[in-house]
Amino acid sequence: MTVLAESHADLTTTRGPMRVHLFLPQGGGARPALIFYSEIFQVTGPIRRMAAALAGEGYIVAVPEVYHEFEPLGTVLAYDQAGSDRGNELKFTKEIASYDEDTAVVAAFLKAHEGCTGKVGSFGVCLGGHLAVRAGFHPDVTAVGAFYPTDIHSHTLGAGRNDDTLERLKSATASFLFTWGRQDPHVPVEGRRLIHQTLEDHGIDFEWHEFNAAHAFLRDEGPRYNPAVGRVGMAMLLRFFAEKLG
Template identity: 45%
Template sequence: MLVSKTLHDLPTKLDNGRPMRVYVIAPVLPDYPQAKFPGVVCFSEIYQVTGPVERFAGQIASHGYVVACPSSYHEFAGPEPLSYDTEGTDKGNDYKIQKTIAAFDEDATLAIDLLVSHPNCNGRIAATGMCLGGHLAFRATFDPRVLSSVCFFGTDIHSATLGKGKQDDTLARVRKGELTDNGELVMIFGKQDTHVPRAGRDLIRSTMEDANVTFSWLEVQAQHAFIRDESSKGRWDAALTRSMFTFLMEVFERTVGRDLGPRIASGKVAEHVC
């Protein structure tokens, strides 16, 4: 399926109120201009919407999804991606602890609002992201409109160090039950990921299990950023990326790819007539 890209600059209220650039990549069916598709918010790594992120989002869109990619650092810089070098890495890591958690959450809400109002979106929303974006996709699932999230090597979840003050409340909110009976999550980590060590992964998994979150957990033989096909410092694994993308598509097709009707409480069976 062919896709198109449009740019949307959304006003924000928090921090200094600079507009947020959102890249929307959507399926193109010229003979069906009113076609409706599910929506996906695709959160980027610390470098904003780079070529690898846009290509990843484009693959999802080509399978029949309207994909919104927010530029996370609009408070500090323009929408252009940061470079995959020491300077770009330092800026990205600095911005992510200057920005408030409330501002990160506002970005997610605005991106979801944009998808829900998009003329070719049916309002069924999922999320995904990598690195910083994996954490933001996780937090997006607190919004009840997000029915599923696939999070690639989400950073800072285990250490609660995202945002200004380096004291995020992600796992605290999970413990409070804010993801219980909410959307489905998939957590994907590389076992050789030095950014999220084994103890950190164990903490995330046990916290989710104790809170009765609906999730799948995948640990693969890979390093951090293994899905990035550019400047990955030798960590890109194309074959493994393809496998994980197939898993992502299964989850999205099952949770938002079709309208299943109203959800019933866990353990109850819907009545039907034979």
């Protein structure tokens, strides 16, 4: 039986403290760790449940609050129009360098954690899928699970809306798992083809899965939730991390 402990750590960044929510399996020796990047709404109920499920499979899971320099620590944006508007506003206000610094801080924290094997992966959904991919550019992150990541194909993440994620993917050394909903309006087929072709052309270690599902099909609240596809997707993710992280 795996028993989980939940806590948080407030880590230092150059842009102020960043709260990181921790889901820790108890006992059983050292374990690999995952940085889990949330949607634009930060650490909501569905995100906490996904984090707990991953921890229950034997991973140390750390969920950073991505907008820590703009919102009070502990802020959760609602799944409504106001929450969506605020989350999208901040997505294009935060600097790319700040997103990357957050990754470096969390990765260093996990590598030094007494319960970690030293192996670190990243996982994310929506905005978090994009951040998980960027985490894969950090030398300590060796496996990336990205579910319906937004803004990669259009290179529009961050202040100035001009990120370099697609370009940096061309020389990435991490392993990637991409999972998409074919009915996702945020990443049309042309965008998916561009990302896939970039990975193929540059010999990146990746796998690719598409389902007849909407955006946010993993989120277990709201009309777009697809539990059947979600179960398959999570099973593939767990198999992938088991292969790449042990």
